[in-house]
Amino acid sequence: MSDRTENSLLLLPGALxxxxxxxxxxxxxxxxxxxxxxxxxxxxxxxxxTDSYYLGVLWRTVRLSLLITVICAAIGFPLAYIMARVGPRLRLWLIVLVILPLMTSVVVRTFGWMVLLGRSGLVSETLQSLGLVGRNFSLMQTETAIVIGMVQVLLPFMTLSILGVVTRIDTRLEEAARTMGCTFLQSLRTVVLPLALPGIVAGSLLVFTLSASSFVTPNLLGGSRIQVLAASIYRSVTQTLDWPFAAAQAVILFVGILIILVPYARLGGGRSNG
Structure with missing residues (x-):
C-alpha cells in the first residue's frame, strides 16, 4: 500500500x-x-x-457584528500584548481569567447582564445617582446592551487568537526599534501590530462569524424590538412555521458572511506572507 493511499484512508473518516x-x-x-x-x-x-424590514434586520446584524469585532480587537490586542510580555506565572493566571467566562453558560452570563443593565440594575442606579440619566433609564432592549453582552462573550476568542501570535514575536525586534528612536507606542504600531496581524485577522473572523450567527444574547438583551437575522430565522421556524423562508434567510446570512470574510482573510494572508 502506497503512502498516498494510506494517507487517504486515514483522512476518509474525517472527510465523511x-x-x-x-x-x-x-x-x-x-x-x-x-x-x-x-x-x-x-x-x-x-x-x-424586497422587504425593507428584513433588509433592515440584515443591515443591523452586519453593523452590530462589525462593531463588536472592532471593540473586541481594540480590547483584545492590548490585553494579549500584556499577557505575552509578563512573567509565565502571571500569564497563566491571566489566561485562566480570560478563559474562565467560557466555562459558564452563555445563557447564564446573558441573564447576568440583564440584571445589571435593567431599569433597577447596578448600571442604571449608578448613572442615576451621578445625575447622568433619568429615573426610567434602562439599557435593556437597546443595541448598546447587545454590544456589551456580545463583547463580553466573544472577547476571549479574540484575545487568545492574538496571544498565540504575539508570544512568537521576538522581543529583540521591539528593542531594536526603541534603539532606533521609536517610542513605545511607535514600536507597537510599526513592529508588533504588523506582525500580529494574522492573529488579529483570525480573531476578527471568528468573532464576526460567531456574532453574526448568535441568537441567545441578542434575543435576550435586545428583545423583540431589536431583531437580528438569527432571531428572525428562529421566529420563522417556530412562530410562522415558514421553513423555506427561514432557510432562505439562513442562506442569505451564510452568503453574506462569506462575502465579508473571504476578502478579509485574503488581506490577512497577503500581509502575513509579505
Missing part, C-alpha cells in the same frame, strides 16, 4: 464526518430555500430582498 456534519445540512438548507408548492422557486429570496 465533515460531509455529514456540514455539507449535507448546507445542501438540505439550499434545497429547502428554493422549495415551493409548484417546484423550485426564488420567491423566498425575492420576498426577503
Amino acid at each position: 464526518l465533515l460531509a455529514l456534519a456540514f455539507f449535507v445540512p448546507i445542501a438540505q438548507m439550499l434545497i429547502l430555500s428554493v422549495s415551493g408548492e409548484q417546484g423550485p422557486t426564488l420567491d423566498h429570496f425575492t420576498r426577503f430582498l
Whole structure:
C-alpha cells in the first residue's frame, strides 16, 4: 500500500464526518430555500430582498457584528500584548481569567447582564445617582446592551487568537526599534501590530462569524424590538412555521458572511506572507 493511499484512508473518516456534519445540512438548507408548492422557486429570496424590514434586520446584524469585532480587537490586542510580555506565572493566571467566562453558560452570563443593565440594575442606579440619566433609564432592549453582552462573550476568542501570535514575536525586534528612536507606542504600531496581524485577522473572523450567527444574547438583551437575522430565522421556524423562508434567510446570512470574510482573510494572508 502506497503512502498516498494510506494517507487517504486515514483522512476518509474525517472527510465523511465533515460531509455529514456540514455539507449535507448546507445542501438540505439550499434545497429547502428554493422549495415551493409548484417546484423550485426564488420567491423566498425575492420576498426577503424586497422587504425593507428584513433588509433592515440584515443591515443591523452586519453593523452590530462589525462593531463588536472592532471593540473586541481594540480590547483584545492590548490585553494579549500584556499577557505575552509578563512573567509565565502571571500569564497563566491571566489566561485562566480570560478563559474562565467560557466555562459558564452563555445563557447564564446573558441573564447576568440583564440584571445589571435593567431599569433597577447596578448600571442604571449608578448613572442615576451621578445625575447622568433619568429615573426610567434602562439599557435593556437597546443595541448598546447587545454590544456589551456580545463583547463580553466573544472577547476571549479574540484575545487568545492574538496571544498565540504575539508570544512568537521576538522581543529583540521591539528593542531594536526603541534603539532606533521609536517610542513605545511607535514600536507597537510599526513592529508588533504588523506582525500580529494574522492573529488579529483570525480573531476578527471568528468573532464576526460567531456574532453574526448568535441568537441567545441578542434575543435576550435586545428583545423583540431589536431583531437580528438569527432571531428572525428562529421566529420563522417556530412562530410562522415558514421553513423555506427561514432557510432562505439562513442562506442569505451564510452568503453574506462569506462575502465579508473571504476578502478579509485574503488581506490577512497577503500581509502575513509579505
